[in-house]
Amino acid sequence: MMETESLAKEKLLLEGLNCPSCASKIEAKVGELPEVEESKMNFMMKTLEVKMRIDQDEVIEKIAKIADDIEPGVEVKRTKQRAVKQNKKLTLEGLDCANCAQKIENRVNELEEVAKADLNFTLQELSIEVNDAKVLAEVVTTVREIVHDLEPDVIVKEDNESCCGHDHEHGHSDSQSHSDSDSQADNNELKSEGIRIGIGVVFFAAALLLKLSFVGELALYGVAYLIIGGKVLSKSARNISKGQIFDENFLMSIATIGAFAIQEFPEGVAVMLFYEVGELFQDLAVNRSRRSIKSLLDIRPDYANLKDGDEVKEVDPNQVQIGDLIVVKPGEKVPLDGEVVEGESMVDTAALTGESVPRKVKPGEEILSGMINQDGLLTVKVNKEFGESTVNKILELVQNAASEKAPTEKFITKFARYYTPGVVFGALALAIIPPLVIPGAAFSDWIYRALVFLVVSCPCALVVSIPLGFFGGIGSASKQGVLIKGGNYLEALNKVKTVVMDKTGTLTEGVFDVAEIVPEGDWSKEDLLELAADYIDFHKLSFGTSALYQPEILQKKIELVTSYGIDIYPGGTYLEIAVTQGKLEQYLTRAKELGFTAVEVSDGTIELTSNLRSAIIRQAAEYDFKVLSEVGKKDKNKKFRLSKIVKKLKQDIDDGAYKVIIEARESGKGISIYDEEGDIDEFKMEQLLLGAYDQGDIIWEAPLKKQQVMFINTLGPNVNLGNISPDEILALESLRVGVRGDTFKTALLQEDKRIGVESK
Template sequence: MRYQLDGLDCAACAAKLEQELRRVKGLEQAVINFAAGSLEAPPEMLAAAREVIARVEPGVRLLEPTGDAVAGEGTREEGEREGEEDGRNLYLIVIAALLLVPGLIFNEWLHRTPYSWAEYGILLTAYLLVGWPVIRAAGRNLIRGRFFDETFLMTIATTGAIAIHQLPEAVGVMLFYAVGEYFQGRAVNRSRRSIAALLDIRPQYANLKLNGETKQVRPEEVAVGQTIVIKPGEKVPLDGEVLEGVSFVDTAALTGESVPRKVEKGEGILAGMVNGQGLLTVKVTRPFAESSVARILDLVEHAAARKAPTEQFITAFSRYYTPAVVLGALALALIPPLVLPGATFATWIYRALVLLVISCPCALVVSIPLGYFGGIGAASRQGVLVKGASFLDALSALHTVVFDKTGTLTRGVFRVSQVVPYNGFSQEELLATAAAAEVYSNHPIAQSIREAYGGEIAPDQVQDYQEIPGHGIQAVVGGRRVLAGNDRLLHREDIPHEICNVAGTGVHVVIDGVFAGYIVIADEVKPDARAAIAGLRELGVKQVVLLTGDEEAVARRVAADLGLDTYFAELLPEDKVARVEALQAALPDRRRQKLAFVGDGINDAPVITRADIGVAMGGLGSDAAIEAADVVLMEDAPSRLATAVRIARHTGLIVRQNVVLALSIKAFFLVLGAFGVATIWEAVFADVGVALAAIFNATRTLRYKDPHW
């Protein structure tokens, strides 16, 4: 269950809180998502989680599950609280700055007069106005045995400055630290609100039609099979089938596609779409918890909790980095005065304080998860759901992409192009028997055969229906045993036949052990498929492969048409897994290079799970494939995979920029401070400036838009 955390404004605090929660039995898998301000924990451990939060971070509140509130309501309330808190903090910063100015100007003059108490009165007041929250947090952490955090560094640095009579610099450290925290908080909150607005596609009500009357109810209260009315301009609240009406719907929230889509009687419609000008009457086909919009919200909100390797490294790095810096500062303060002639403790303590100020790892700890969170948000806005930051990293390192054929690279809309009877059977008998045998199948090929037949099929004339995975089906139709499937089915059943390969997808039909003929099914390549392959080639993907259960002739034709590197045909689900494993083993650098598999059918779920990055087509794909996938393309356009790769690389570039920026500038000023060139003022400007630059740079990921769309 996911809960909202109110008041969690410190990335380092979030990491420590998560660490403490995981020490409690039953909360070992607890995950804190700082970018989203949420906690994932079992409902039965809620009381234990609250106890840990109260002990570790008393200022943080655990709110009710985010899914139970009306969309936007929690965001508005949280925004109001954040506005009040920002106003109060800004007020204190302004007062402290106004006190610092005269204290700084008259500092030396007051110090040499009997009125030196005024110096302390003015500057210590300014110091406490902006520094008291830091001092209080440091004291609270010391009591709990937590010494090495940013509040500890700030408190030690500023109290040391006061001790050596550098009051303006002590106030400056706290003031600029407060300014940095203020802007950092605003940047994080703005990113959270941007994601919340991006995900504000959750419908707040449904117009339920009962006994000729319509009333507004919560979408969760509508059952499968009930009828709802969707008025012009309203969000579609649940997945369903249109019973009456014709309209155009805006699918941008789900697919990123800006062109409205026409829906009419008999067609499906998904929750989260926005109705245009027509009035629609819809039969609900899924409960709200399983609707498209609910799945999108769940996938995106969970995504940032899955940390990328870079995030994990920075979290571990900051855990060791801060103690190392504190020990280094202590050594810098004590050793040189003892071994260098003429060195004074005041000089080297001051340099040690500079070292402490510049050492805060805030720029890395906050900006990196914020960058990944923004990348996930940008992808979802363009119709690509990435289920975790780790998969963004993997997408940027694609070497091989493996595609399924039907429904992925091809339309999956089959048409019967030829009916070829054998052994005395007529075309009409062959087609009618095949249509009856396929009456219970949902496969596109079966649907195309039934559509070509066009007549009524009485279900009671079909018995003993059975699907044979990777081969076809068998059934008893009107007392006759019928087989319908591919050439492998004929060989499996030892059926004598004169033709094995046909030009297209062939469905061979056997009636009472006699080969009755075959039906040729034509499937068209998606126009978008060529753009998908071209986009991947442009991005440097080295190998594009086709895996299909279809016949070799069909696979060869599609591979040649799209310019694929290679193909493997007539594969069972387990064969696809074996092929993907072989392709993974053949990668030149298995550690750094990744393989993605793109599919849409239920039979693709095993291989989607086995690939480094499993990609599902979310528009028409099966639930099993979507659940198994790491990336979901909400529009049935394979070229969106190239969009996802571009976003992943853009995000990775920004994350690397922040790492290099923060570490290089901090290293530079650490050296300057150690040699006495940099003062505390410069250290504060460098620390706060780097943190703000990294945070604002990270928010660029959220605004990314694929130039190819």
């Protein structure tokens, strides 16, 4: 029985090796040693991988002597014992070709020292894991050469080469401006591509329309062809010179040059035109998906307010240690996970959970990075470093989403290696074989058919569209705020039969109306009204569960509210339904029978002409209702046209509206006069005031405390405010009379006279 000899694998570093020929000789000589089973040289990495039998030290000494004899000065070192894996992330600026990105990833993965390489085409990031940290610099150099070979215009940058280093004074603005400049650069490049193709189209059209001699046609078609297809031709020539023959550029070049060779000039230009237009649309789709995915990265905190004794200073979140105290001010993102040790506040968790309703946090409760502090000052004790924080985990998911390839993508990547050569040889066979075996067949006809076959079989649609489809899908989902962890998960969704959702805001708009007041503990509704009635002028029964009340219950609610001298009215959506159904009179009659004392006229979800709106207001006033009209759309995606709103406000007052409500919904953000953060656009507010006869004609919906404070400090304590939650009525009244620090100075300067407050 034969005993199997054990083999040891050793990787040696040959420092000072600079001669390719010498490297080959060393590899051959080492391979001839009787103790060596296999010898493999990597000249780029200056490493020699050897499979040897026993007595490794003795064999390495022999290898060192061989290397020194062939190239004096080369020093052989063992690397195996000191090999430590290390990761590196590179940014590939200007990488816009999905097919080229795949080639780069494949080439980098073929490097011996690379354990794994993933190219995130969407974010233009190449993540590399090397087996030995000592050769990382050489690997990066090799990667630069690979990228330059495949895409000469792409710039490779390491993390420390970024132009936007973290500067705590202006890190956010720099980051934002860098993102904007990248986006602008992409747009400019796409515009220049469009202009180039457009110029080519002009020459192409001229050649088609003008009656010219053969030479004239050839000249015009030739100019159009070179303008439109010059990039493809140059790429094809460059790739051929590097031994990379079979790709889509080669196919397009052969097919279109062949068309010119058989004097089918229009077909040659048209094929190249369609291809380049397709590439342009592909670039547009990629950029759109890239922007959508990158928009999710906006949750990254730019700084943390580190508390050091009595001082608070802005630092990089990476510098904060576990146990440190950080301060989170109103409106700031929470930079790290931790526990609240001081202060109370409402926090927006939508970026993490999708939950539309803010959550209250207080001392002893956990707070996560990525949340947005809304109104209070918080002191947080950090319990996780930034690398392990919730927001960083989310960012990693976003950045690695495109790296998780679906089975279809993996198959297409392998298939593409054999598909293109197959198409080329198939076309060659189609051009040569039929004329030789079919009687009467002409070479010109079959060459033409072969060229058609080349164009039709171009791998772009198949090879590029598959990964591009996944990029587009992930990007489109990102635009809607949905994070899909990778192409494999996106493909798995194809098999999903049932989806279970939770969280308001996932399937709904995430806004709420108060359908019913539920007092806490032993308090009754009568007690609550007894306490707060003096501060309420209007109460609205919103479009919600109130629509399902039995008439007797609804009448009792109305009687209870009106018994305290409060006007009550149904939400404007009821009136909009009545108008849509042509039952306005029945609606007003029924509202009067139920005991409503006011009605709301709005067109938040439907369109009302100016004349119809005026007629409705006048008709409602004839029924002796206090008419509250509302201006502005409920859909925040619809543009707030200021001039139109001002005109509508003035017209409503002229038509008899008691008050005009400025729509803001329950969120108070990104709608009407409010920006996405809920701050008031003072110019819009001033224009609306100018459109009214008196400040008291307007009720400003102001669901957020900072909006209420702004209105009171700007327009006085008697300003009409609406969309106030019942449990916030007394808090608002304390703001009006100045017993809160936010409005204390205003109260000292203003006469304590209240006009009113509208409650939902």
